[in-house]
Amino acid sequence: MNFIDKILNAMINWFLHLFKNENTRNKLAKIVNLEIITYLIAGVLTTIVNWIVSYIMNDIIHMQSATVISIISWVVSVAFAYWINSSWVFKSKYAGMKKEMEKIWKFVSSRLITGVLEVGGMWLFCDVLLWAFWPVKIVISVVVVILNYVFSKLFVFLKKNTDEGNK
Numbered sequence: 001m002n003f004i005d006k007i008l009n010a011m012i013n014w015f016l017h018l019f020k021n022e023n024t025r026n027k028l029a030k031i032v033n034l035e036i037i038t039y040l041i042a043g044v045l046t047t048i049v050n051w052i053v054s055y056i057m058n059d060i061i062h063m064q065s066a067t068v069i070s071i072i073s074w075v076v077s078v079a080f081a082y083w084i085n086s087s088w089v090f091k092s093k094y095a096g097m098k099k100e101m102e103k104i105w106k107f108v109s110s111r112l113i114t115g116v117l118e119v120g121g122m123w124l125f126c127d128v129l130l131w132a133f134w135p136v137k138i139v140i141s142v143v144v145v146i147l148n149y150v151f152s153k154l155f156v157f158l159k160k161n162t163d164e165g166n167k
Contacts, residue, residue, distance in 0.1 A: 008037050035089065039152075042084045043145040050077035050141070058133055066126035066133055070119045078111045081148070090157030103156060110151035114144045 001009070012032055019025045053073035057063040082104060086092045094100060118140050125136040 009034055038089045039149050042089050046077050046081040047141050049080045066122040067119055070122040074115045082107050085152055092157050106156045110155050114147045118144055
């Protein structure tokens with residue numbers, strides 16, 4: 001466990017001990033754990049990467065198409081998200097090139113679903129309906145972070161039994 005994980009664990013334990021009722025504390029411990037907290041932090045960082053790229057293209061370069069902005073910011077943020085989720089959140093170990101390419105494929109495939117949601121939503125609401133860029137971007141980002149966690153947890157960074165991993 002690295003230094004940041006130790007600090008986060010201490011903060012989680014402190015938070016959980018604020019609740020006197022042990023039953024409540026146990027229920028919260030299932031929801032508030034290191035993986036969820038690190039995923040939320042990684043999701044926020046990935047969203048910041050996405051927004052920085054979007055800001056540069058929308059507010060500095062003044063690119064006209066929210067669709068093009070969303071595609072470019074999606075590609076950059078998915079590359080960042082794979083790295084941070086693989087190395088920090090799910091602590092995925094390198095298991096050879098073939099397995100790594102399989103994980104990358106699953107990750108990008110699952111992110112394509114939310115990428116279509118993001119790009120399609122930005123196209124519909126900003127390019128077609130002419131709604132303001134940033135309010136739409138913020139709402140879509142929240143939905144995308146939640147769905148990405150579910151997809152990463154269920155399909156990409158699967159935890160293997162130690163017995164299975166040794167086979």
